[in-house]
Amino acid sequence: MRTEARVLLGLGTFFAIMDAVYWFWSKEDAGGVMIIAGTLLCFLPGLYYFWWSRRMRPRPEDDPHAEPAQGAGVVGTFPGTSIWPFTLGMASFVMVLALVFGVWLVVPGVALMFWAVVGATGESRRGGQH
Amino acid sequence: MTEVLERPAPAGGHGHEEHGPTGILKWLTTTDHKVIGLSYTVTAVVMMVIGGAFAEIIRGQLSSPNGTLVSLAQYNELFTMHGSVMIYLFAGPFAFGALANIIVPIQIGAPDMAFPRLNALSYWLYLTGSITMLSGFFVAGGAANFGWVAYAPLSSSVATPGSGADLWIGGLLLTGFSAIFTGVNLCATVFYLRAPGMTMFRMPIFTWNLLVTAILILLAFPVLTAGLIMLYADRHFGTHIFSVAGGGVPVLWQNIFWFWGHPEVYILALPFFGMVTEIIAVFSKKPVFGYKGMIFATLTIGALSLGVWAHHMFTTGTVLLPFFSIMSLLIAVPTGIKMFNWIGTMWRGQIWFSTAMLMAIGFLITFLVGGLTGIYLASPPLDFFTHDTYFVVAHFHSVVMALVLGAMGGLYYWGPKITGYLLNERIGKIQFWFLFIGTQVFTLPMYLLGLRGMPRRMAIYPQHPSWQYLNDWATVGALMIGVSTILFVVNIVYSWKRYPAGDNPWDGHTLEWFTSSPPPHHNFYRLPPIRSERPTWDYNHPEHRALEHGHHEPAVDGSVK
Numbered sequence A: 001m002r003t004e005a006r007v008l009l010g011l012g013t014f015f016a017i018m019d020a021v022y023w024f025w026s027k028e029d030a031g032g033v034m035i036i037a038g039t040l041l042c043f044l045p046g047l048y049y050f051w052w053s054r055r056m057r058p059r060p061e062d063d064p065h066a067e068p069a070q071g072a073g074v075v076g077t078f079p080g081t082s083i084w085p086f087t088l089g090m091a092s093f094v095m096v097l098a099l100v101f102g103v104w105l106v107v108p109g110v111a112l113m114f115w116a117v118v119g120a121t122g123e124s125r126r127g128g129q130h
Numbered sequence B: 001m002t003e004v005l006e007r008p009a010p011a012g013g014h015g016h017e018e019h020g021p022t023g024i025l026k027w028l029t030t031t032d033h034k035v036i037g038l039s040y041t042v043t044a045v046v047m048m049v050i051g052g053a054f055a056e057i058i059r060g061q062l063s064s065p066n067g068t069l070v071s072l073a074q075y076n077e078l079f080t081m082h083g084s085v086m087i088y089l090f091a092g093p094f095a096f097g098a099l100a101n102i103i104v105p106i107q108i109g110a111p112d113m114a115f116p117r118l119n120a121l122s123y124w125l126y127l128t129g130s131i132t133m134l135s136g137f138f139v140a141g142g143a144a145n146f147g148w149v150a151y152a153p154l155s156s157s158v159a160t161p162g163s164g165a166d167l168w169i170g171g172l173l174l175t176g177f178s179a180i181f182t183g184v185n186l187c188a189t190v191f192y193l194r195a196p197g198m199t200m201f202r203m204p205i206f207t208w209n210l211l212v213t214a215i216l217i218l219l220a221f222p223v224l225t226a227g228l229i230m231l232y233a234d235r236h237f238g239t240h241i242f243s244v245a246g247g248g249v250p251v252l253w254q255n256i257f258w259f260w261g262h263p264e265v266y267i268l269a270l271p272f273f274g275m276v277t278e279i280i281a282v283f284s285k286k287p288v289f290g291y292k293g294m295i296f297a298t299l300t301i302g303a304l305s306l307g308v309w310a311h312h313m314f315t316t317g318t319v320l321l322p323f324f325s326i327m328s329l330l331i332a333v334p335t336g337i338k339m340f341n342w343i344g345t346m347w348r349g350q351i352w353f354s355t356a357m358l359m360a361i362g363f364l365i366t367f368l369v370g371g372l373t374g375i376y377l378a379s380p381p382l383d384f385f386t387h388d389t390y391f392v393v394a395h396f397h398s399v400v401m402a403l404v405l406g407a408m409g410g411l412y413y414w415g416p417k418i419t420g421y422l423l424n425e426r427i428g429k430i431q432f433w434f435l436f437i438g439t440q441v442f443t444l445p446m447y448l449l450g451l452r453g454m455p456r457r458m459a460i461y462p463q464h465p466s467w468q469y470l471n472d473w474a475t476v477g478a479l480m481i482g483v484s485t486i487l488f489v490v491n492i493v494y495s496w497k498r499y500p501a502g503d504n505p506w507d508g509h510t511l512e513w514f515t516s517s518p519p520p521h522h523n524f525y526r527l528p529p530i531r532s533e534r535p536t537w538d539y540n541h542p543e544h545r546a547l548e549h550g551h552h553e554p555a556v557d558g559s560v561k
């Protein structure tokens, strides 16, 4: 976990320095703000990982001497097949078409999206179809 | 001796066999990263063919000064949609959604992507986004015609009232979210699903590059999405963010667009850098030269890419020239490191000139041309002279055609892993020569045309003897590239289920060559111990195992620390 944190914090630090130079040199707002956003986007997860990396024992994937057997057990829950990503995709499609062909399409779009979100959440709670 | 142990089935209750639906229902409901990756690959290659067809029409129109193949209005639509299809619908999704989706989890010994359903959603958003953008050709007023960069005020509702422009915006909203979700997924997969022993500094370079790509996606794409929403608001809700009339700032659009657009260049390039790194190492029978230097260079490129956007805006007169010039020139340093490392990897290697390897070498040469001419463009005085001429078109086509070579290399290299069958090498090599020579015949005249002042985005041009033969050559090159694409399709048809690949046809280094071709559901029945960045090689060649990062003293007792 430590390397992961360092990658993000390193990038964030670079962006912070770069932004300071850019801001004081150019006095231009848009770019300065966008780089600050980039800096924060690196620091938020970076600090979180850093905080964790000091509290947890190294995982098998952080241990250069780990044996494959150490990965035994729960890797995570993986869903089987699911129709909901497709449904959600079609709902988003309808919503975007509403931008072009008329606001009324928002109604079926939102309905479909709601259905898909409810369906996907229910599926997660049941542990997925197989 | 090495010992291989079963890795038990992941939790979630099912074993390695897939008992899901079949046929179209399987395609609609799958959450398997290999099936999704294959859908991405096929869709992206189809987009490449569509974008290529537009390009051939463009070159046909330009083969004579007063071409009549298409009207002036149609020409605007064609170059806009050619650029848009190629960048948004082919190169990007191919780079981070296609082979990456299939290979990254396998390279780190993971059973799937971290969020399989989100991954499926990414694909559906990509597909529907592509359909949305292309459907612009079927509405009144035609497809978007303001160039792939949609500069204000050309993209305003006054200059471009048609719904083709709105479909372009809508398509990009969908593909933009698709990219963001893929970025989240790749980061989480790399951070949380690595196999035991697969430390960060043992990940294959391809996976490392995809991690940096994913971070760049997360930094850049939200900016584009926000910009598109502002653009839509300007067009339909009466805001004046980008229009002078209401007190807005047109050049703000350029800042926003290129704040996404330059990182996008590296979002496109880094995955292909990763592909050729793997290909060159495997076909030189050597480990990657300067493994850590390669990673450092990738991270440096990623870091710098956020501070160079306004090199596309030198001529607007509103940007801090020295800052952007210095930052852009600095990118040449890590890119140079990579070039030397690639050459170092081949140096004294036992090179096997397979089609994939030829494509990778073609990538190196073509990308070098694009990179070197990029250094010229990073210098403001030279850019003032060449901006918006064919010099720029030639520069970025050297770059993107290098990416096409890399993509083909990746398909020849990993295709057998995905399908279980090899492609024909003889047809592949002919395809390579058409693609490689065609690319140079197509781009080199365009450099000269640019230096002689021919502007880009022109459907007709003055009769000019020193322009004409150059345009003819560029068209010949474009036709050769077209032939190479046809040869690729011919090869797929000809080789269909003809040459079984086996698990490890190239004597590969990384984990994907340890499992079967195609890999089983959830990818692995067993994993080798991971002691270097080349676990499969170490397993197959215990006498030549790699020590940590390229220290190659022979291990006396056969053990590796």
Ligand code: HEM
Pocket: B052, B055, B056, B058, B059, B079, B080, B082, B083, B084, B086, B087, B090, B091, B146, B147, B148, B149, B393, B397, B400, B401, B404, B442, B456, B457, B458, B459, B478, B481, B482
């Ligand atoms: C057969 C291969 C190709 C040919 C013959 C070709 C040809 C051209 C030509 C002649 C133009 C200039 C049009 C003009 O300015 O009037 C152009 C523009 C462009 N091309 Fe390509 N191209 C090819 C492949 C690609 C690829 C693979 C990509 C990206 C992955 C790409 C991206 C672009 C972009 C972004 C533009 C700028 C569009 C604009 O001005 O808005 N092209 N292409």
Ligand SMILES: [Cu+2]
Pocket: B261, B262, B265, B308, B309, B311, B312
């Ligand atoms: Cu750029």
